[in-house]
Amino acid sequence: MTTLAVTGAQPAREIGLVSLIALTVNGILGSGIFMLPAAVARILGPAGPMAYGAAAFAVALVVLCFAEASTHFEQSGGPYLYARAAFGPFVGFQAGWLFVVTRLISVAAIANGTASYLATFWAPIGSGVARSSTVVAIIGALAILNWVGVRQGKWTVNFLTAAKLLPLIVFIVVGLPAVDGARVIASGAPAGGAVREAAFLLVFTFAGFEAAAIAGHEIVNPRRNLPIALIAAIVITTAVYVGVQIVAQGTLPAVAASEAPLADAARMFMGPSGAAFMGVGAILATMGTNGTNLLVTPRMLYALAEGGHLPARLARLHPRFRTPDVAIACFAVGASGIALVNDFTALAATSVVSRLCFFATTCLAVPILRRRAPAPRGRFRIPGGPVVPALATGLCVWLIGASAPLQWLACGGAIAVGTLLYAWTKTRERTEAAFSS
Numbered sequence: 001m002t003t004l005a006v007t008g009a010q011p012a013r014e015i016g017l018v019s020l021i022a023l024t025v026n027g028i029l030g031s032g033i034f035m036l037p038a039a040v041a042r043i044l045g046p047a048g049p050m051a052y053g054a055a056a057f058a059v060a061l062v063v064l065c066f067a068e069a070s071t072h073f074e075q076s077g078g079p080y081l082y083a084r085a086a087f088g089p090f091v092g093f094q095a096g097w098l099f100v101v102t103r104l105i106s107v108a109a110i111a112n113g114t115a116s117y118l119a120t121f122w123a124p125i126g127s128g129v130a131r132s133s134t135v136v137a138i139i140g141a142l143a144i145l146n147w148v149g150v151r152q153g154k155w156t157v158n159f160l161t162a163a164k165l166l167p168l169i170v171f172i173v174v175g176l177p178a179v180d181g182a183r184v185i186a187s188g189a190p191a192g193g194a195v196r197e198a199a200f201l202l203v204f205t206f207a208g209f210e211a212a213a214i215a216g217h218e219i220v221n222p223r224r225n226l227p228i229a230l231i232a233a234i235v236i237t238t239a240v241y242v243g244v245q246i247v248a249q250g251t252l253p254a255v256a257a258s259e260a261p262l263a264d265a266a267r268m269f270m271g272p273s274g275a276a277f278m279g280v281g282a283i284l285a286t287m288g289t290n291g292t293n294l295l296v297t298p299r300m301l302y303a304l305a306e307g308g309h310l311p312a313r314l315a316r317l318h319p320r321f322r323t324p325d326v327a328i329a330c331f332a333v334g335a336s337g338i339a340l341v342n343d344f345t346a347l348a349a350t351s352v353v354s355r356l357c358f359f360a361t362t363c364l365a366v367p368i369l370r371r372r373a374p375a376p377r378g379r380f381r382i383p384g385g386p387v388v389p390a391l392a393t394g395l396c397v398w399l400i401g402a403s404a405p406l407q408w409l410a411c412g413g414a415i416a417v418g419t420l421l422y423a424w425t426k427t428r429e430r431t432e433a434a435f436s437s
Helices: 017-028 036-070 079-087 089-119 128-147 150-178 192-205 209-213 222-251 261-306 325-341 345-372 387-401 405-436
Strands: none
Touching: 017 150, 017 209, 017 222, 017 261, 036 192, 036 209, 036 222, 036 261, 036 345, 036 387, 079 089, 079 261, 079 345, 089 128, 089 261, 089 325, 089 345, 089 405, 128 261, 128 325, 150 222, 150 261, 209 222, 209 261, 209 345, 222 261, 261 325, 345 387, 345 405
């Protein structure tokens, strides 16, 4: 069995199967669902709802690779651990570093989104000091909840997942009878260019599942529960995505031009109160997504520090709460700083290609981990030998090829910074070894 050395106090294992499924659903079902139906309808027209099923199948290939890779480890780190065990410390560090960069930008952007939604109820939050204070308060509150204990962070995520799903389920159930079938039944296949554009968009509507693999130290029986949670979350979110797209597209004639498609669609069949209800849902969705981000991403910093790739202080556990308090504080401060700049256009492009990069390293790691550390009987293993990992890797490469030059440059910049950090750590280790001898 592949293992990593673990020393000192260990985090508490508080995340059971139900909480892990909630964590994974929360990671996938982000705030984008409240804007996504407009973009999908604009690109694919009536074929939009069917496209989610195809995207879910494609992402499921990557999810299966994460599910099998997770059975080899019980530590925190997810894609960092998988890449490190398969390809060595440098590739492993880059996978973990790209995960952190992606989530830093995501938390900053989503916190601003929460402030924007709150401003629809109280306008002063929309600008100036009030907006900045709100953004910092949102990130700070979620950080504190996770600092005082993974149990509190877990409960917060569970609550916000349920609160996020409720308005979406009500939207689907109440709206289905009002759907005009002609708007959601495709008469022909969409153009090839539209399919590729939609694939790039839709595959990333399911991204975020990898969050569940990061906090391995704090998951109860991770080798069993992680594969179950990953697969269950893809099934749940696919059903929600398809239902939301059908209702939004089938009830709102101008859905493709809407800036708030779910609120506008709900206004059509539930009136103004329905639009307000969906607005509250959007606030809870953004809070829920960032609750997940603040729970899992500091655990990646913890894993990188524990592996000797970042300052050891980031691997400190709070003596009472047994949470990575320094990592949580550093991540929250960094995300708050980026959020206050509020200019994410160039940085946000990093998240697309960088995510595909650490997806690909996990897919490529699966057959290597099989050979080096065969899993015992009863552990999850993808059927079909190397077929699924090969298809999943091909999907990542195809989508990377579809990205824009700016996205390549942004990701390359993040990798360059990661390389400098890695080199600095190695130089420091050699210097300390020289002085100690």
